[in-house]
Amino acid sequence: MEHKGFTLWFTGLSGAGKSTLARGVEAALRARGMKVELLDGDIVRQNLSKGLGFSKEDRDTNILRIGFVCKLLTRNGVVAIAAAISPYRAIRDAVRLEVGDFVEVYVHCPLPELVKRDVKGLYEKAMRGEIKNFTGVSDPYEEPLQAEITIDSSLESPEESIARILDKLEALGMVPAVEACAAFTPNELERVEGRLRDLGYV
Numbered sequence: 001m002e003h004k005g006f007t008l009w010f011t012g013l014s015g016a017g018k019s020t021l022a023r024g025v026e027a028a029l030r031a032r033g034m035k036v037e038l039l040d041g042d043i044v045r046q047n048l049s050k051g052l053g054f055s056k057e058d059r060d061t062n063i064l065r066i067g068f069v070c071k072l073l074t075r076n077g078v079v080a081i082a083a084a085i086s087p088y089r090a091i092r093d094a095v096r097l098e099v100g101d102f103v104e105v106y107v108h109c110p111l112p113e114l115v116k117r118d119v120k121g122l123y124e125k126a127m128r129g130e131i132k133n134f135t136g137v138s139d140p141y142e143e144p145l146q147a148e149i150t151i152d153s154s155l156e157s158p159e160e161s162i163a164r165i166l167d168k169l170e171a172l173g174m175v176p177a178v179e180a181c182a183a184f185t186p187n188e189l190e191r192v193e194g195r196l197r198d199l200g201y202v
Contacts, residue, residue: 067095
């Protein structure tokens with residue numbers, strides 16, 4: 001069965017859990033037989049956006065490039081999953097308009113929790129002024145006003161968040177519903193747990 005493409009866009013501060021949730025959803029959708037491509041912000045910067053800095057103009061260019069790839073994938077029946085900080089609301093809205101079939105997931109996490117999770121100490125360095133243009137500290141992050149899905153990763157486990165995202169995608173008619181009461185099919189659960197295990201969460 002052919003499935004319609006769409007873009008699932010994860011936005012939120014560094015360390016909030018965007019990539020973890022994106023990979024979990026990717027595994028679950030693949031288990032349902034859907035074509036999926038994941039565009040992770042960090043990986044995109046090393047390839048598609050190599051050479052760009054962190055000025056507002058460069059950040060906007062990076063997000064527009066990710067959005068362009070998502071648009072191509074979406075119109076060819078692929079689920080494009082993007083996980084990028086994407087701090088500016090106007091650019092996210094521009095990508096939404098360009099792509100069309102677009103679902104925004106805001107992954108929220110309070111700053112104290114982000115600092116606690118940050119093994120590299122980047123937030124503390126930014127707070128001391130050692131890192132310039134750090135989103136959420138010395139550079140703005142504009143929260144989505146009407147995200148289809150809002151997650152607080154400090155209050156629920158990755159599995160719970162992934163299950164909520166899948167439920168919402170089913171409710172929106174973006175993915176086929178699973179004929180079961182469980183949050184995941186056995187196949188999905190195995191793939192999701194494998195991804196979370198690879199990431200050190202289980």
